[in-house]
Amino acid sequence: MNNYTKQAPKPVGQTSIFTIRKRSFALVFAFVATLFALSSAVANFSTAKGLESIPKAIIWMAANFVPDEKAISRLPNILSKLAETALLAVAVTVCSALCAFFFSLLGTKTTKINPWISRAVRAFASFFRNVPNIVWAILLMFSFGQNILTGFFALFFASFGMLVRMFIETIDEVSSSCVEALHATGATFLQTVFQGIIPSSLPNIISWVLYMVEYNIRDSALIGLLTATGIGNLFDLYYKRLDYASASLVVICIAVMVISIEIASNKIRKVIM
Secondary structure, three states: OOOOOOOOOOOOOHHHHHHHHHHHHHHHHHHHHHHHHHHHHHHOOOHHHHHHHHHHHHHHHHHHOOOOHHHHHOHHHHHHHHHHHHHHHHHHHHHHHHHHHHHHHHHOOOOOOOHHHHHHHHHHHHHHHHOOHHHHHHHHHHHHOOOHHHHHHHHHHHHHHHHHHHHHHHHHHHOHHHHHHHHHOOOOHHHHHHHHHHHHHHHHHHHHHHHHHHHHHHHHHHHHHHHOOHHHHHHHHHHHOOOHHHHHHHHHHHHHHHHHHHHHHHHHHHHHO
């Protein structure tokens, strides 16, 4: 009788795969840790001090950022500015979506307009997309000043660039088979658009538009800080006057509105998708 227990043979290659994965995770972790350490050293950031300041920040916010009776009395004015900001975001999204859809028809490969026109449209949209709306607001303030028109164009340019890319990808993925079938029957460009592209890609396009409404409502509050308009200007006014209770009520109202719109848009997406 043998004095040892016979062990089952290990699957060929199993040990090596697990070893490679462990080494890969270890290398990625070491790379991220090294990058974080170098970035902290360059930026003079102390992780210990940062963690130590979190409880102090929470205590300060609990003591100051709490709406009081005086802040509640300003709620009608806050809601009025909030509605103004939301309507601006919706208007910007609708205008940019219409313009973006027209340009996406020229930029997509599905319609087969012209490869050079397609490249030019993609480059044009990429430029608008890669310039942040905050930068657009700063640049436009030199021309239009601090007003709602500056905020409108700042949001419009960034939204336009993003929607053009989203619409192009949607049309290329969803409508290619429909368009090929219409081209085979000799359909014109307008017939291809209205009978093939729009019916097949409309649900995804609406979904992207709803997402952009949420995105613009969040950003319009930040743009208002620069353009002195809407709910962003009201928050800036209260904060600079050290009226933290009213400023906190503004933040709460913005959060409630964004969450409500996100819930509504998610329900709409479920219906149309």
